[in-house]
Amino acid sequence: MCMVKVWVEKLLDEPELYILRLDDSEIKHFEAAWSIPEGITYNAYLMKVGDAVVLFDTWKGEYTEKFLESLSTLVDPKEITHIIVHHTEPDHSGALPKLLELNEYRAKLIGTTFAKNLLQGFYGDKVVENFHTIKDGEEVKIGNRTFRFITVPWLHWPDTMITYDVEDKLIFSCDAGGGYGIPEAIDDSDEDVVKKYLPYVTKYIVTVIGHYHKYIVQNIKKLKELGIIENANMILPGHGLIWRKSPTRIFEHYERVGAGIPTKDKVLVIYDSMYGFVEKRMSVVIEELKRYGKKPVVYRFTDKENPAISDILGEVPDSEALVIGVSTYEADIHPRMRCALYEILDKANYEKPVLIVGAFGWGGVAGKKVETLISRSKFELVDVVETKGRMTSEDEERLREAVRKLIQWQL
Numbered sequence: 030m031c032m033v034k035v036w037v038e039k040l041l042d043e044p045e046l047y048i049l050r051l052d053d054s055e056i057k058h059f060e061a062a063w064s065i066p067e068g069i070t071y072n073a074y075l076m077k078v079g080d081a082v083v084l085f086d087t088w089k090g091e092y093t094e095k096f097l098e099s100l101s102t103l104v105d106p107k108e109i110t111h112i113i114v115h116h117t118e119p120d121h122s123g124a125l126p127k128l129l130e131l132n133e134y135r136a137k138l139i140g141t142t143f144a145k146n147l148l149q150g151f152y153g154d155k156v157v158e159n160f161h162t163i164k165d166g167e168e169v170k171i172g173n174r175t176f177r178f179i180t181v182p183w184l185h186w187p188d189t190m191i192t193y194d195v196e197d198k199l200i201f202s203c204d205a206g207g208g209y210g211i212p213e214a215i216d217d218s219d220e221d222v223v224k225k226y227l228p229y230v231t232k233y234i235v236t237v238i239g240h241y242h243k244y245i246v247q248n249i250k251k252l253k254e255l256g257i258i259e260n261a262n263m264i265l266p267g268h269g270l271i272w273r274k275s276p277t278r279i280f281e282h283y284e285r286v287g288a289g290i291p292t293k294d295k296v297l298v299i300y301d302s303m304y305g306f307v308e309k310r311m312s313v314v315i316e317e318l319k320r321y322g323k324k325p326v327v328y329r330f331t332d333k334e335n336p337a338i339s340d341i342l343g344e345v346p347d348s349e350a351l352v353i354g355v356s357t358y359e360a361d362i363h364p365r366m367r368c369a370l371y372e373i374l375d376k377a378n379y380e381k382p383v384l385i386v387g388a389f390g391w392g393g394v395a396g397k398k399v400e401t402l403i404s405r406s407k408f409e410l411v412d413v414v415e416t417k418g419r420m421t422s423e424d425e426e427r428l429r430e431a432v433r434k435l436i437q438w439q440l
């Protein structure tokens with residue numbers, strides 16, 4: 030039996046505003062790719078304003094029945110007059126077709142032209158029969174409120190927009206401002222809950238939006254210039270915590286991740302080691318890093334450990350530098366490291382210095398291949414120390430020297 034938790038809570042009396050949150054503790058791999066033992070929540074919101082009943086997004090399709098059940102405790106689905114579609118990815122739009130059926134297609138859908146197009150592709154023509162496409166910045170009066178729709182393309186699909194409730198200064202931000210994890214609270218009032226949650230936000234940003242991370246900075250700049258962030262009373266994302274104690278905090282966090290602002294002294298060390306040759310080298314690296322006051326965060330692929338790539342990705346944005354340790358495997362990079370590197374370069378491509386360390390048996394190519402990948406990315410290549418078999422005392426000295434070079438690299 031499915032034991033996921035559902036929250037239906039009133040957030041405001043005026044306007045009458047509710048959150049409908051499902052805690053998906055059953056999910057293992059978000060987007061069938063990112064390991065999230067911490068789970069995720071799907072947040073939809075319902076607002077009753079004058080004669081209008083406005084729904085902001087829905088939940089993932091597999092929870093349609095639960096969504097309709099929860100919604101029915103607040104309103105007869107037939108009474109919904111407007112549905113705001115911020116983003117059509119099925120974790121937010123999955124329950125929409127069934128809801129519209131119950132609603133007898135009375136509600137007006139509001140979203141971008143892209144959103145209309147995508148919904149039609151996913152669910153057919155009927156779903157978009159009553160769809161109003163908005164232009165960036167367009168304001169629509171609904172009930173006794175003014176809703177301004179602001180497009181935030183590539184955060185993280187081309188369809189994405191946010192809604193600003195002008196009178197109440199509320200930002201419904203869908204994926205922007207969201208995170209993984211199932212916080213024990215609805216909002217940011219408890220600092221312990223926030224502290225535990227923020228690393229999951231980083232992991233979410235990198236895995237979900239990371240490929241487009243320059244748009245995070247661009248789009249937040251756009252919202253700042255509109256002056257809506259600093260005066261917001263609440264940020265209401267499609268995943269995770271609502272921000273009402275310090276609404277600006279979540280976008281500041283997003284900005285930091287988008288820009289790759291480092292945490293002082295944090296160096297990310299990632300390596301594979303089948304029989305311990307790379308590992309020996311990496312213990313020298315780690316020892317040398319610590320000697321200079323650095324705080325290495327280490328992920329290793331060995332016959333005992335197989336860390337999730339999603340967790341590694343979440344560590345990149347706030348690292349000062351990276352050290353990559355690789356063995357040569359069938360004239361290539363070890364398969365697990367190949368996979369990790371591919372994702373780092375795709376999702377977490379930042380201007381940070383990188384040191385490459387390699388070990389091989391008869392012809393080292395892994396280090397050179399990593400070097401080629403790094404030199405084509407935004408990362409800055411500091412040095413490559415790739416040597417044969419067991420580590421000699423000369424190899425060790427070269428490694429220590431390379432670590433010192435990394436440390437001096439404008440960290």
Ligand SMILES: Cc1cc2nc3c(=O)[nH]c(=O)nc-3n(C[C@H](O)[C@H](O)[C@H](O)COP(=O)(O)O)c2cc1C
Pocket residue numbers: 301302303304305306307308356357358359360361388389390391392393394417418
């Ligand atoms: C399955 C397998 C494939 C390998 N392929 C190569 C290779 O193509 N070229 C090479 O020089 N060494 C190759 N090696 C040797 C390793 O790169 C070498 O032993 C290295 O020191 C391993 O470091 P590690 O024990 O830390 O993983 C291979 C080893 C294994 C187990």
